[in-house]
Amino acid sequence: MDTFSLDDFDNPPPPPRYLYKYLSAERVGNVLEGGAVRFTPLLDTNDTFEVRSTFDKLAGPKMLSMLADQMDNTLSEESVRKLTADMLKENGLGWLPPELALQFAEQQYGGNFMGLLRAQMQQAFDTMLVPHFNDPENAKKLLEKLGRDLLCFSLSERMDSPPMWAHYADNNAGFVVAFDTENAWFHQRKREVARFV
DSSP states (O other): OOSOOTHHHHSOOOOOSEEEEEEOHHHHHHHHTTOOOOOEEGGGSSOHHHHTTSOSOSOOHHHHHHHHHHHHHHTSHHHHHHHHHHHHHHTTOTTSOHHHHHHHHHHHTTTOHHHHHHHHHHHHIIIIIHHHHTOHHHHHHHHHHHHHHOEEOOOBSOSOOHHHHHHHTTTTTSEEEEEETTSGGGGOOSOOOOOOO
16 A cells, blocks of 8 residues: 555455454453453554554655645635635625635735745644654554554464464464454444453
8 A cells, every 4th residue: 555545444455354353261261152352452462563663754755755745635626715715704894705805915026925825834734733643652642542542353364373372272272263354243344342351
């Protein structure tokens, strides 16, 4: 995926048909007989690279591309005309056509009013927004907040990983359970009551 889009959250790529859970012998009954799985707070996962070191800045190339697209939308002719009309109304000048106000602004700024708006918005991004997002402390705070607030159900795309067998399946004495991702359980969009083990 080369570009970042908010649609990616609503339309994620399909998962593999089967995902796997490595389990110790003592926990496999909870899953197979009890139908219970464990959701772990992200900060309680045992791999520090899963959450705490995922990234060191928030405004990377994809986010900057999304912000640039948003700036293009904000500075479109239609958006600027509507914003101008709203500002005129707020200041008791609703009788003044926005086109006339924009013509006046163009005259005042040597015919480059839109270029000036774009430059000022870009400067705000470059000097305030991006440094704020990319402050390592802010990335750390966001990751810790997400790590406290979100739960995960850890699965693997592989059922034959020696490190997974060793670490999660009781040093090769446990089991691996396959989950069919076409099951309706994987496609729930709203919060459901979950059972924890």
